Amino acid sequence: MPTRLSSDQSAQETPDENGAFPRLDDDQIDQVARHGTRRPTREGEVLYAEGDRSHDFFVIVSGVVQVLEHGEVVRTHGPGRFLGELGLLEGQPSFVTAVVAQPGEVVQLTADQLNELVRGDPVLGDLILRAYLMRRAVLIGRGNGLQIVGSCFSPDTKRLLEFAARNRIPHRLVDTDKDTHAEELLRRIGVTIHETPVVVVPGGETLRNPSNRKLAHVLGLHASSAPRDLTDLLVVGAGPGGLAAVVYGAADGLDVVAVDSIAAGGQAGTTSRIENYLGFPAGISGPELAERAVLQAEKFGVPVNVSVEAVSFSPRDGHYVVRFDDSSEVRTRSLVIATGARYRKLALPRLADFESTSVYYAATIHEARECQANPVAIVGGGNSGGQAAVFLADRVPGVHLVVRDADLNTNMSRYLVDRVMSHPRIEVLLHHEVVELLGDNQVEGVVVEDNQTRHRRTLPVRALFVFIGATPCTAWLSSLIALDEDGFVLTGEHVATGDTWWHKGRRPFPLETNRPGVFAIGDVRSGSIKRVGSAVGEGAMVVRLVHDHLSFGART
Known part of the structure; x- marks a missing residue:
């Protein structure tokens, strides 16, 4: 049974948390009501419960509602507040229970009605979306769910x-x-x-x-229904570039299918703060950027299907077929390869012994929590390493940034170099490399070596973060797609020769591979600029090229 407060206690509404729990005025409530239904509530009524796979959206007109986690009251809401969080928009089970503490009136909308409201009213839609993103961050920060x-x-x-x-x-x-x-x-x-x-x-x-x-x-992240027999565009990989292709393609009216083997966001989704992405002067975390893009894709009717890995690619009857590790396959008129790259690992003895406990390839609030206020070491002199150092230094007592090069400016943006060098809890070890991990199953220290003097020292850390680049995810393409010597996908003028294009009657488009209608964007593409902004730009650009390919095929 949910814990209930007395009338006096339940009237003590929980304050807002940095915009996560805004209050709607009467005009906004009336606007919401046009999309749903006003109805009375009774004391003790459960509006939705933990684990509910689908529930409605509620705005409190009068009365009081309590929010509970595992039977304990964590928040109290009064008139003008609306309930729910990000999972309501994404079809995930509820992580909390909402119970009426004092009877009154609510406006109730189904999930479909809420999506209609969000699409049709930009002001209210933005208010609800921003609040829901913040509420998800609050839930994550509390470690519930x-x-x-x-x-x-x-x-x-x-x-x-x-x-x-x-x-x-x-x-x-x-x-x-x-x-x-x-x-x-x-x-x-x-x-x-x-x-x-x-x-x-x-x-x-x-x-x-x-x-x-x-x-x-x-959790509602993996679709169980089979895809359509033939789609206009299949996007494999949901990093920033892939997500941009999905959003622009769906917005342009293409029939789009989107899949990713792990999660939306790619490597950017593991970045604690992106500070040089246009339009976000205060910066934005990689996970939040990915979450916003996923919501945009769903707004245009395209869910991102996660935990589906491409295993093979082949041409068939003038189109292409991609098979996945769940035995499903998608037949498509055009394909965007956006599978990115996977983290490189240090060549260290016993690395595998520590990877399940204290070696990390991402730096978010979750990894910071696992460090339990212990000092850490970070390997990597690029932007990812610098961003991780700044983020973790605000949460642990000390950060040792181990950089193989002699100059931090070689691979790191100037603004980030300044922040790293000025942070009092970051020690930068230039021309150093990790040579040994100490401990049994948990890292208890890291031995580093100066690659100029060969002097060694032991860093008293309890976790190691590794950001040393990545290798492209192209094994599933077999030998059908042309790759460069490092395994990245060749595109454009690099594949302009051969009988394929002579018979096709045109030269390959920019971003197009040696197979007409198959494109590569983002980190997986040979010669790409490893930046979120450029990946998003390629994702937008490739949709125009897909249209050109489809229209050219229709003419011929």
């Missing part, structure tokens, strides 16, 4: 934590090695220690060591 129960030394526990973090799903780790309540929780849900890790989903469902795809399906 999913409970992932398992050992911090388990690779599967690490996998589930990474999946939840990359997809911006509120969650927390119940560590069976350290949490005194873990045994009691396992007993309550009827799970033995040998069956861990398990994921406890809001509403009570328990998943025993689920695959990423199973968890994505439960």
